[in-house]
Amino acid sequence: MLESINLPISCNFSSFPHLKPSRKAQSRNLTLVQSRAPLPFLKPDRILLRNSNSQFLKHEKKGLFHVCRSSLNNPDPDKTEIQDEGRDWTSSVLLFALWGALLYYCFNLAPDQTPTQDLYFVKKLLNLKGDDGFRMNKILVGLWYIMGLWPVVYAMLLLPTGRSKTQAWPFVVFSFFGGVYALLPYFALWNPPSPPVSESELRQWPFNVLESKVTAGATLVAGLGLILYALVGNAGDWKEFYQYFRESKFIHVTSLDFCLLSAFAPFWVYNDMTARKWFDKGRWLLPVSVVPFLGPSLYLLLRPALSETTAPTDSSASSSDPSQ
Structure with a gap:
């Protein structure tokens, strides 16, 4: 059901809390990958959530305001763009x-x-x-x-x-x-x-x-x-x-x-x-x-x-x- 939904998510928290994968999460084959210094291919302020269907939820830090965009049904998740903060009025x-x-x-x-x-x-x-x-x-x-x-x-x-x-x-x-x-x-x-x-x-x-x-x-x-x-x-x-x-x-x-x-x-x-x-x-x-x-x-x-x-x-x- 989630695969047919493409929702923009606005996040106002500074970072994701530390999560321990539970047995229920493991049964759904959900992995949490948090970027650290030894991983050169991920930026320190980016988190990727990945499930078995290779669908991503990308989170990127922008000061005190965070913008998240769901990439469900996105044919190329790596090209998912972060929403801008709007024009200057x-x-x-x-x-x-x-x-x-x-x-x-x-x-x-x-x-x-x-x-x-x-x-x-x-x-x-x-x-x-x-x-x-x-x-x-x-x-x-x-x-x-x-x-x-x-x-x-x-x-x-x-x-x-x-x-x-x-x-x-x-x-x-x-x-x-x-x-x-x-x-x-x-x-x-x-x-x-x-x-x-x-x-x-x-x-x-x-x-x-x-x-x-x-x-x-x-x-x-x-x-x-x-x-x-x-x-x-x-x-x-x-x-x-x-x-x-x-x-x-x-x-x-x-x-x-x-x-x-x-x-x-x-x-x-x-x-x-x-x-x-x-x-x-x-x-x-x-x-x-x-x-x-x-x-x-x-x-x-x-x-x-x-x-x-x-x-x-x-x-x-x-x-x-x-x-x-």
């Missing part, structure tokens, strides 16, 4: 704390002196208001449209090489509406390394679009045009925008969103660069990626195709499939 906790603090700030502490004006601005930017003679601030217009391009940049950085057990695409889709406030939970849940992308996947949507130089070039040109449009604004536009930033929750939260997306982008550029094994040739783009939006967009245009670096071919993937 420190960075995840910090990112979740940052996310919660940002949400609290946006909903409770951000300036909110002009709610009616904010609603009017949103309608104007969505083209829900006709031409009523009001001139929109150029910096605000440029910021609004460039926030629609940031999710494209992050999709090109996250979906091919920033994937994890947690699906990235729902967070990327919601980032078109929520910006960094929708991406931060994924940053916290992300657990490298990312799974590889096969050649067949790269030829399918959305990877064929996200890996395209046309997409990267169009994103860079559009972003550059919007930034130039905003910078051409006169000094009055900057003073007016600063006043909006101090009074309007909509503009205040959107500006903070832009700054945070710019701050996180260099890390994901570095992650994508190392995943493509292009760090030696493309390291000069890391300081360039600090430039808001333009730096990451330039990297996306110049980076090598994933199929040329790490993507496994379909033939190699099929040959490595154990089911075949």
Whole structure:
């Protein structure tokens, strides 16, 4: 009956007690082998329990915590691995704390002196208001449209090489509406390394679009045009925008969103660069990626195709499939 059970056993004791094999144990042909110094093929902190069917229960000491794994029904007991102690959740906790603090700030502490004006601005930017003679601030217009391009940049950085057990695409889709406030939970849940992308996947949507130089070039040109449009604004536009930033929750939260997306982008550029094994040739783009939006967009245009670096071919993937 025990042979059909494969159970992980967690042990919190420092060592097994000294056992004397009883007659009952001898009748079941159970032997206890405890490693000692004269036995070079066993480590001093490892104990093996063996029965007549050559089934093992391996115990290995890991400080104050011990992890044991049953190897019943294991075709190769010598290759039984010790369970690891799990991932380090420190960075995840910090990112979740940052996310919660940002949400609290946006909903409770951000300036909110002009709610009616904010609603009017949103309608104007969505083209829900006709031409009523009001001139929109150029910096605000440029910021609004460039926030629609940031999710494209992050999709090109996250979906091919920033994937994890947690699906990235729902967070990327919601980032078109929520910006960094929708991406931060994924940053916290992300657990490298990312799974590889096969050649067949790269030829399918959305990877064929996200890996395209046309997409990267169009994103860079559009972003550059919007930034130039905003910078051409006169000094009055900057003073007016600063006043909006101090009074309007909509503009205040959107500006903070832009700054945070710019701050996180260099890390994901570095992650994508190392995943493509292009760090030696493309390291000069890391300081360039600090430039808001333009730096990451330039990297996306110049980076090598994933199929040329790490993507496994379909033939190699099929040959490595154990089911075949």
